[in-house]
Amino acid sequence: MEYSDKVMEHFINPRNVGEIPDADGIGEVGNPKCGDMMKIYLKIEDNIIKDVKFKTFGCGAAIASSSMATELIKGKTLEEAWNLTNKAVAEALGGLPAVKMHCSVLAEEAIHKAINDYRIKNGLEPWEDRFSN
Numbered sequence: 001m002e003y004s005d006k007v008m009e010h011f012i013n014p015r016n017v018g019e020i021p022d023a024d025g026i027g028e029v030g031n032p033k034c035g036d037m038m039k040i041y042l043k044i045e046d047n048i049i050k051d052v053k054f055k056t057f058g059c060g061a062a063i064a065s066s067s068m069a070t071e072l073i074k075g076k077t078l079e080e081a082w083n084l085t086n087k088a089v090a091e092a093l094g095g096l097p098a099v100k101m102h103c104s105v106l107a108e109e110a111i112h113k114a115i116n117d118y119r120i121k122n123g124l125e126p127w128e129d130r131f132s133n
């Protein structure tokens with residue numbers, strides 16, 4: 001298995017690590033099989049993601065995916081952030097090994113949860129995604 005230089009770079013020097021104490025939306029997801037977890041914090045103003053931070057307990061691919069995903073959604077509208085797929089995150093990282101693709105799904109799912117957390121707190125209907133059942 002080989003990681004791209006970009007994955008290694010984001011793993012060694014991840015962007016936007018931390019928490020936002022007064023976050024407008026928080027999304028936490030976990031994979032019950034391996035216990036890996038990801039938490040995303042969003043600061044939202046006028047439908048724009050003003051700030052985003054994450055904490056990930058997982059492998060290098062999960063950390064690099066979180067880092068890249070936060071970079072890609074910062075300054076974007078909630079709709080744009082919602083439409084960021086794990087495939088797009090993996091592509092931006094120069095690809096992920098096939099067995100590591102599921103790790104990038106954690107980031108997409110955590111962003112969706114954080115956006116819906118914000119929507120519910122503001123009396124809006126949560127959006128539906130491929131993770132809803």
Ligand code: FES
Binds near residue numbers: 031058103
């Ligand atoms: Fe748990 Fe990859 S093995 S998310």
Ligand code: FES
Binds near residue numbers: 031
């Ligand atoms: Fe569990 Fe990647 S996050 S193996």
